[in-house]
Every structure is written in structure tokens, then in C-alpha cells.
Amino acid sequence: MRFLLPLLLLLSAATVLLPGCEPKEDLVTTDSRAKLEFSLDTVKFDTVFVTVGTVSKRLWVYNRNPRAVRVSEISLQSQPGITYNLLINGDAGSVARDVEIRGKDSLLVLVRATIDPTPSDLKPFVLVDNLRFRTNGNDQQVKVVSYGQNAYFHTRDEIRVNTTWKADKPHVIYDYALVDSATTLTIEPGARIYSHAGAALLVGGQLLVSPTFRPTGELKPNDRNFVYFQGDRREEEYANRPGQWAGIWFLSSSRNSVVRFAQIKNSAFGLLVINPRNLRPFPSVTVENSIIQNISSAKQAFTNSGLRIGLEGAAILGLSADFTVRNTLLANCEQYAVFGAQGGTYQFDYCTIANYATLANRQTPSFLLADAIEVNGQARPAIAPRLTMRNSIVWGNSRNLEELAFVNGEQYAGNISISTSVLLTKKYDNTGPLGQAKNGNILNPQQGPNYLFRSTPSRPLGKTLDYQLDTLSPASNKALPLPSITTDLLNRPRLSPPDIGAYERKNP
The missing domain is CATH 2.160.20 (Pectate Lyase C-like)
Structure with missing residues (x-):
């Protein structure tokens, strides 16, 4: 037993001298084959009124690789007539750089769109853009589609x-x-x-x-x-x-x-x-x-x-x-x-x-x-x-x-x-x-x-x-005609005898 304490002290000192071991999921890979996966292939905004921002849309970005990846750039190029904003890790802007995603982890990207007035088209119009992710020299894209209207x-x-x-x-x-x-x-x-x-x-x-x-x-x-x-x-x-x-x-x-x-x-x-x-x-x-x-x-x-x-x-x-x-x-x-x-x-x-x-x-x-x-x-x-x-x-x-x-x-x-x-x-x-x-x-x-x-x-x-x-409704054919009302809610003729309620049931 008298040799046990010196031995433990010696092992502790040796451990201090060993190089640090970083978790595998924190090591950043530079392999060009490391790709990202996405929860959506298209981020779609339903009709956005011009000059009015929408709610934020969510896009999850998955790193299925065992090691971390560094996304050198996440960007969405605003076209004439539309402005996009991204929110990534609490930072807002149109571009994010050097964003790390740990191995087997994910990243949440929020996208918001504002459409400017277009002077000519009074009907709904469509604006399409790409949300770009550049990782180790590779470009991956997710489509962003916005339906706008003046x-x-x-x-x-x-x-x-x-x-x-x-x-x-x-x-x-x-x-x-x-x-x-x-x-x-x-x-x-x-x-x-x-x-x-x-x-x-x-x-x-x-x-x-x-x-x-x-x-x-x-x-x-x-x-x-x-x-x-x-x-x-x-x-x-x-x-x-x-x-x-x-x-x-x-x-x-x-x-x-x-x-x-x-x-x-x-x-x-x-x-x-x-x-x-x-x-x-x-x-x-x-x-x-x-x-x-x-x-x-x-x-x-x-x-x-x-x-x-x-x-x-x-x-x-x-x-x-x-x-x-x-x-x-x-x-x-x-x-x-x-x-x-x-x-x-x-x-x-x-x-x-x-x-x-x-x-x-x-x-x-x-x-x-x-x-x-x-x-x-x-x-x-x-x-x-x-x-x-x-x-x-x-x-x-x-x-x-x-x-x-x-x-x-x-x-x-x-x-x-x-x-x-x-x-x-x-x-x-x-x-x-x-x-x-x-x-x-x-x-x-x-x-x-x-x-x-x-x-x-x-x-x-x-x-x-x-x-x-319904075809078995107890309201069918039970109303008394009102001469001043000859059609129903959908402008269908009231039959004789008419139905009770806003709708006249069509003949089969």
C-alpha cells in the first residue's frame, strides 16, 4: 500500500502531459464530400402583400456527418422587388459566414420576405430565388418561392x-x-x-x-x-x-x-x-x-x-x-x-x-x-x-x-x-x-x-x-314559400316545397 500513493501521483502527472482529445463531433472536416441535408427542398411564402413582411419560415439544416462542418457562407440574394432577411444563431442579415454545425447536429434558419410594389402587374406574381449554402467548396441550394400581390x-x-x-x-x-x-x-x-x-x-x-x-x-x-x-x-x-x-x-x-x-x-x-x-x-x-x-x-x-x-x-x-x-x-x-x-x-x-x-x-x-x-x-x-x-x-x-x-x-x-x-x-x-x-x-x-x-x-x-x-335532413322540403325570396344563398332556385335553411338541396 505504501507504493500506491506515489503511483497514482505519477499517473496523474503523465495524464497532464498527454495531448488534449477533442470530441469527434467538434472536429471540423474539410472533406469536399461532406454534404448537408434540408428539411425542405422549397421554402414557400403564400401570397405576400407588397411592402408588408411575412412571418418567418423555418428551414432545418442537418449535418449527418460524424464530424462538424463549417458553412463558409449562407446567403439569399434579394432580387429587384423583394428583400429577404435571415436569422441564424440569433444574428439577422442577408448573409451569414463561417457557421459551424457539429457532427450529427442541425441548424435552424429563419427566412423572412418583404416584397416591394410592382407598378404594372395587378394580379398575383411569383418571385423565385435560391438560398445558397457553401461548404468546403460545394454549393447546395434550397429554392425560395414568394407569391406577391399589390x-x-x-x-x-x-x-x-x-x-x-x-x-x-x-x-x-x-x-x-x-x-x-x-x-x-x-x-x-x-x-x-x-x-x-x-x-x-x-x-x-x-x-x-x-x-x-x-x-x-x-x-x-x-x-x-x-x-x-x-x-x-x-x-x-x-x-x-x-x-x-x-x-x-x-x-x-x-x-x-x-x-x-x-x-x-x-x-x-x-x-x-x-x-x-x-x-x-x-x-x-x-x-x-x-x-x-x-x-x-x-x-x-x-x-x-x-x-x-x-x-x-x-x-x-x-x-x-x-x-x-x-x-x-x-x-x-x-x-x-x-x-x-x-x-x-x-x-x-x-x-x-x-x-x-x-x-x-x-x-x-x-x-x-x-x-x-x-x-x-x-x-x-x-x-x-x-x-x-x-x-x-x-x-x-x-x-x-x-x-x-x-x-x-x-x-x-x-x-x-x-x-x-x-x-x-x-x-x-x-x-x-x-x-x-x-x-x-x-x-x-x-x-x-x-x-x-x-x-x-x-x-x-x-x-x-x-x-x-344532408339527403336525410329533417329540414328538407319543410319550409313555407316566401314570395319575396325565390333563390337560396348560392342563387339556386327555391323548389316547391322549399327547404328550411340557407341552402336549397339540389335534386339528385
């Missing part, structure tokens, strides 16, 4: 003269566009309106969407003649995400607005009338042949002339408002599809409310009317609303919810008329002054919700939801 930009616009938004280029709203109280904004058929996060179209005067458009034949569900309102995020993951923008808001001074052949989606509110002081005449909005869907559940606080009100999202929300709605689909709202309070007149003819919440566990009815609402934490004086509903559907994705509700409804039961409609309601089935088991209504059909529509989140048919009637 647009009209409205940043805090205040529209004080009668104006028409044309359909030749998209319109992009930042913060807001405000229609003055003495002004009319007309939007042409086929226009595309994109709103940045939180942006709103504010209407103090009159909004006319496709006011004179008369289609000559059947329209497709995504027909080019519809006016589209949605957020400005064009990536696929945002295609149906609620709450991306604020919606279309009608102020107490607005009058006689018309929204026809429009699709409004992915907003906090669809059509919101806010008139908390009950100023008369109430703002009025007529909605025809339109779709409002994917509406958020987030509660928002509004301040108007010292009045504070909290409102949750809805496809149609009226605060002392008049709405006339025909041939319209309201779908996939995280809270209400329709919410009306403090009086107002609501008329729904041939409408479909298919309220299948997709993100939240909805606990609210799809259709709610109330005679009062809290302002500054206190209830305002009650004003009874009026409702006429004919040949419509009120449905949702939970048979445990009451989809039709009236706050203090017994006090204004004489103002409510619902006929030849399909309703999901237990409370108002056949008792009391609000009982709806009359006037030709179909309540809680026992063949179940699975056969009411063609495709729903609970019974999907492929990736597309389709709220047209």
Missing part, C-alpha cells in the same frame, strides 16, 4: 367623401378604416378585404357591399363574386382561426347599411352594432346571401361617451339595432352566433345557424335576445326586442345546451314569432308563452344532428365542412 393599404383611414373600394386589388386595413357619419362606402363584388391583427372597419355612415349585384346563375361556395373579409395572415394554419381581426363595427350614427354576397371570417365580431345610448332611429343592417363564420369568444370592453360595456364575440351582435338577415349562414362561433340586447328588430328568413365551436367548450346559447344589458356594471332600462324567424335553422354541437334563449322573454313573448324552423331547444318546446312546438317548427329532431348537414366537425366528410342539407 394591394390598397388603409392605415387609420378616415373616409369623408363617398368612396368605392374596387375589386382590382386587395384592400389591407391597419388599425382601422372609418366611414364618416355623412359618407357611404361601397364595396364592389369580388373585392378582397384583409385586416391586420386587431384592425376593424368602423362604419359611422353607410356601408354598401355588392348593393346592386345580381348573379346570372348558380354560385360556387367559394365563388369569385363574393366579397371576402378576413385577417391578413395567409398561411394555411390561419385559414380558419377565430379572432384574427376585430370585425365590422357599425356606430350609433350609421344608417341603412347593406351587406350582400359576402363572406366574413376569423374575426372577434362579424357584424357588430354598438348603440349603448339607444339613439334613434336604431342603426339598421340588411344581410343577404352571406356567410359569417369562425368568430372568437374573447370578451372585449368598449367605452362609448363614458359608458363601459363588456361584449363577447358573436357573428351578429346588436346593441339597440335592427337586423334583417336572409339566405345567410352563421357558423362555428366560439360563443354566440346571434346576440341582441336593448331592443331592436331582428328578422331571419331562410337562415342557417350551425354553431359548432371548434376551439372552446362553448357554454352559451347560439341565439340569445335580451331586453337589457349591463353598462358600467349596472343594468340599463329594459327595451323589449322583436323577433321574426321563418324557415331557419338554429343548431349547435352540443345537445346538452339550450341553443335558443330569451332573457326575460315572458315579458315580451308577443314580440316573438318563429315558424317553420328547425330548433334545438328543450326549454321552449311546448309550454309557456314562448313554447315553440307550434307554427310548423321542428324541435330536436330524433334522427339526430348527424343527418341535418352534409359535413360537420362531429361528422366530417373530408377536410371541408359543409352546412348544406
Whole structure:
């Protein structure tokens, strides 16, 4: 044992004198055969509005070699009309040099594109470039494809003269566009309106969407003649995400607005009338042949002339408002599809409310009317609303919810008329002054919700939801003809007897 300690000391000293051993994965190879691999062969940006940067796209770069490689240059040459920025290891720029990737490791490259205006082309255009990686004298490339488009930009616009938004280029709203109280904004058929996060179209005067458009034949569900309102995020993951923008808001001074052949989606509110002081005449909005869907559940606080009100999202929300709605689909709202309070007149003819919440566990009815609402934490004086509903559907994705509700409804039961409609309601089935088991209504059909529509989140048919009637739908051929409405949402003729809801089922 007395020789053990000197021996250990001798071995320790010898170890210090040995050359350092660097891990194999940190040794940099200069072999020209060392190649990189990539998670994508093409980095693709969907339509990018000119002058507006996109979100960053991810590209993973893999070094499958056992030793490290030094990438002498990573570059993306910006072409005329487009600027690219790279983010690599926290450093931003158009070029990165001497970037090392350890053996069997990877590198994340973020790419961002900004497209400058092109003076000539009003249609979408394509710009192609190559992201180049130079390693040990070898060049490898990944294509970068950007689809660009010119647009009209409205940043805090205040529209004080009668104006028409044309359909030749998209319109992009930042913060807001405000229609003055003495002004009319007309939007042409086929226009595309994109709103940045939180942006709103504010209407103090009159909004006319496709006011004179008369289609000559059947329209497709995504027909080019519809006016589209949605957020400005064009990536696929945002295609149906609620709450991306604020919606279309009608102020107490607005009058006689018309929204026809429009699709409004992915907003906090669809059509919101806010008139908390009950100023008369109430703002009025007529909605025809339109779709409002994917509406958020987030509660928002509004301040108007010292009045504070909290409102949750809805496809149609009226605060002392008049709405006339025909041939319209309201779908996939995280809270209400329709919410009306403090009086107002609501008329729904041939409408479909298919309220299948997709993100939240909805606990609210799809259709709610109330005679009062809290302002500054206190209830305002009650004003009874009026409702006429004919040949419509009120449905949702939970048979445990009451989809039709009236706050203090017994006090204004004489103002409510619902006929030849399909309703999901237990409370108002056949008792009391609000009982709806009359006037030709179909309540809680026992063949179940699975056969009411063609495709729903609970019974999907492929990736597309389709709220047209299923062949076994209890709403088929059960409506009473309305002489003033002879076509459906897609301009198909109403048959005899017609179908209940926004869509007329075509003959097989």
C-alpha cells in the first residue's frame, strides 16, 4: 500500500502531459464530400402583400456527418422587388459566414420576405430565388418561392367623401378604416378585404357591399363574386382561426347599411352594432346571401361617451339595432352566433345557424335576445326586442345546451314569432308563452344532428365542412314559400316545397 500513493501521483502527472482529445463531433472536416441535408427542398411564402413582411419560415439544416462542418457562407440574394432577411444563431442579415454545425447536429434558419410594389402587374406574381449554402467548396441550394400581390393599404383611414373600394386589388386595413357619419362606402363584388391583427372597419355612415349585384346563375361556395373579409395572415394554419381581426363595427350614427354576397371570417365580431345610448332611429343592417363564420369568444370592453360595456364575440351582435338577415349562414362561433340586447328588430328568413365551436367548450346559447344589458356594471332600462324567424335553422354541437334563449322573454313573448324552423331547444318546446312546438317548427329532431348537414366537425366528410342539407335532413322540403325570396344563398332556385335553411338541396 505504501507504493500506491506515489503511483497514482505519477499517473496523474503523465495524464497532464498527454495531448488534449477533442470530441469527434467538434472536429471540423474539410472533406469536399461532406454534404448537408434540408428539411425542405422549397421554402414557400403564400401570397405576400407588397411592402408588408411575412412571418418567418423555418428551414432545418442537418449535418449527418460524424464530424462538424463549417458553412463558409449562407446567403439569399434579394432580387429587384423583394428583400429577404435571415436569422441564424440569433444574428439577422442577408448573409451569414463561417457557421459551424457539429457532427450529427442541425441548424435552424429563419427566412423572412418583404416584397416591394410592382407598378404594372395587378394580379398575383411569383418571385423565385435560391438560398445558397457553401461548404468546403460545394454549393447546395434550397429554392425560395414568394407569391406577391399589390394591394390598397388603409392605415387609420378616415373616409369623408363617398368612396368605392374596387375589386382590382386587395384592400389591407391597419388599425382601422372609418366611414364618416355623412359618407357611404361601397364595396364592389369580388373585392378582397384583409385586416391586420386587431384592425376593424368602423362604419359611422353607410356601408354598401355588392348593393346592386345580381348573379346570372348558380354560385360556387367559394365563388369569385363574393366579397371576402378576413385577417391578413395567409398561411394555411390561419385559414380558419377565430379572432384574427376585430370585425365590422357599425356606430350609433350609421344608417341603412347593406351587406350582400359576402363572406366574413376569423374575426372577434362579424357584424357588430354598438348603440349603448339607444339613439334613434336604431342603426339598421340588411344581410343577404352571406356567410359569417369562425368568430372568437374573447370578451372585449368598449367605452362609448363614458359608458363601459363588456361584449363577447358573436357573428351578429346588436346593441339597440335592427337586423334583417336572409339566405345567410352563421357558423362555428366560439360563443354566440346571434346576440341582441336593448331592443331592436331582428328578422331571419331562410337562415342557417350551425354553431359548432371548434376551439372552446362553448357554454352559451347560439341565439340569445335580451331586453337589457349591463353598462358600467349596472343594468340599463329594459327595451323589449322583436323577433321574426321563418324557415331557419338554429343548431349547435352540443345537445346538452339550450341553443335558443330569451332573457326575460315572458315579458315580451308577443314580440316573438318563429315558424317553420328547425330548433334545438328543450326549454321552449311546448309550454309557456314562448313554447315553440307550434307554427310548423321542428324541435330536436330524433334522427339526430348527424343527418341535418352534409359535413360537420362531429361528422366530417373530408377536410371541408359543409352546412348544406344532408339527403336525410329533417329540414328538407319543410319550409313555407316566401314570395319575396325565390333563390337560396348560392342563387339556386327555391323548389316547391322549399327547404328550411340557407341552402336549397339540389335534386339528385
